[in-house]
Amino acid sequence: MNEHNPIAQLVNLIQKQWMEKTANKPSLRFVRFIIRPEEARVYEGFCKLESSEHGSLPEVFVTQLTNFEDEDTFSAALIKDWLDTYEKSTALLQQVNERSFFLWDPRPFQQLLERNNGAPMDDALLSLLGSFRQSLPQQQKQLVLALIPRQVSSTKDMKNWISTLLKKGIPAGVKLLVIDHVNEEHFAFHDRQFPDMICSIHVPMDLNAAIQKLATSGNPNDPEIMLRKCVFEMGAALKDKDVKRMHRWGQQALDATQRSGNKGLFATAHIMYAGMLFHFKKDPKIPELLERGQRIAKQGVQMGDGACLPLLVQFYGYHGAYAQIRRRFTEAINWFIQQAELAEQHKFSQQALNAWYQAAELCRRKDSGRYYDILEKGYKAGLHLTDEEISASIYIYLLRDYYDYAHAQRNHDIVQAIDEKMGRVFGRDWKSDVDTVRKNREPMILPLEMEQSENASAS
Known part of the structure; x- marks a missing residue:
């Protein structure tokens, strides 16, 4: 990982907090990251990084994206996905074996899954986690199951499922990790329920500053970097509801990208500027930007600029959205249909x-x-x-x-x-x-x- 990358530095912060909060706690079984919604990608990146050969923490992380449908079927779904992932991870397992001996037999759990008649498989999942943990090399005798479901039908039912596993007894050396949101506390337990078994981690981070720093790093005269700077400044103007400052930075974005001679970049500046102005709805500059930007994107498509075709599709959508704002509904419908047909034509x-x-x-x-x-x-x-x-x-x-x-x-x-x-x-x-x-x-x-x-x- 590039240590100078601002996003990588945020991941490093999470790693340090993990080490501080979880070290020397042999009874710990459940860890909850408390995040703001916009930080989700950073935490998912942390989990995926630690689940790869590039992870730096002493534990072995396994990240599962299994959908949570209900508490009676989730353990079985996790076992199935675990076994599927294990079967597809031969290259990673070979790398592990080159460093130290690792041998785990998935067959007993495959047989349990095949014989299951729909009953909850919580005990089988706990047995799998304990068995896998025991098979790990001596220097990595800690296992973390990170749960990032793609969909959760009921956070209340998922919390009940976690509670059931904690009561049944998660094996020693195994931790469950989930992501929760600030002020929502979907998966919060009181310490008295599970003394010394639970831990919450919140890492204060300025994600917007990190993204801006990353996006604008490099040659300040590069048109792409100049455009990014203008977009961030337009965003700040939007936050302050300062339409004059918005126009000033929007015009700078147009000037910088026009000088580049890059049709895709010039069209992008138009659609970004127009998109920001949508928040002011009746600004007369919007239709001018959309019409001019669409013409530029069409020229780029004719010249073979690959970036211009998806932009052209987006311009149709923005025209539709603008017509809808102006309550010209038939026109809006026709724009959306044109957008759909063009997008479908190009897959x-x-x-x-x-x-x-x-x-x-x-x-x-x-x-x-x-x-x-x-x-x-x-x-x-x-x-x-x-x-x-x-x-x-x-x-x-x-x-x-x-x-x-x-x-x-x-x-x-x-x-x-x-x-x-x-x-x-x-x-x-x-x-x-x-x-x-x-x-x-x-x-x-x-x-x-x-x-x-x-x-x-x-x-």
Whole structure:
């Protein structure tokens, strides 16, 4: 890991806190990281780093992303994923064996899993963890199971599951690790319940400063670095609701990227500037930026600039969003349809599905005569997705709505196909689960804002 990387330095902070809080505590069985939501990627990175051959802590970390569906099936799901991961980790195991002898037999647990008739397998999971820990080389006789479920159906039920394992007795030398959020305390236990067995770790960190430092490091005259600096300054102006400062930095972003001669970078500056101005809604500069930026992106596509095609897809979405803000709903629907068709044509699956969903939702509320036609196109656009891709995308809402339509039309084949597909992903009660997720989900953010956030976190 690059020690000069500001994000790597944050990971180092977590490692140091781990050492301080967990060392010389032989009774410790459960560790809870308490984080702010925006810090999740840093902590996930820490867990994945420590689960690799590059980890620096004395414990052996195993990170599982297993979905939590309910407390009766979670242990069995963890065992299954553990065995699958173990089977695929031959290269890593070979490296371990080169340094010290390691031999663990997964067959007894595979047999237990095959014989299981749906009963909870908490005891089997504890036995697996103890067995694996005993097989570790002498210098690494500590094991950490880090749980970062992709989805959690009920934090209350997951807390009950953790409590059950603590009461049954997590083997010596084994710790469970979970991530909890500041002010929510989903997995908090009172010390009196489990004396000396639990520990909470909170690492104060200035993530925004680290991301800004990382993004703007390098040659200050480089147009990409200049653009990043302008974007951060626009973000600060937005936070202060200072539209004049926003325009000043936005214009600097346009000037710096235009001088570069890079169409993709110049178009990016337009869409970022426009995206920031969306928070001021009626600013007359927005349509000018969108129209000019779209022209530049089209020119870049014609010149073979690979960065311009996804930008062009995003411009259609921003035009749709702007028309929606201006209450020009038919125009907005048409923009979203164009975005969906262009994204689908170039195999940008998630962008296509987002656009179909935006168009369908607007039709449902403002142009019901087109609703089912658009909904069907959105349904067909995601038929190729894997179960994992479905679970992580907005396609679950298109499937949920198209299920009701197919049911009303007595199209039993489609109803059965959707029921089987969603049953695999979410379980028997998938309809109510998806309804709950949709009811509680955050408002949809613009595609570029989402990508900026993901890229900054991953940097």
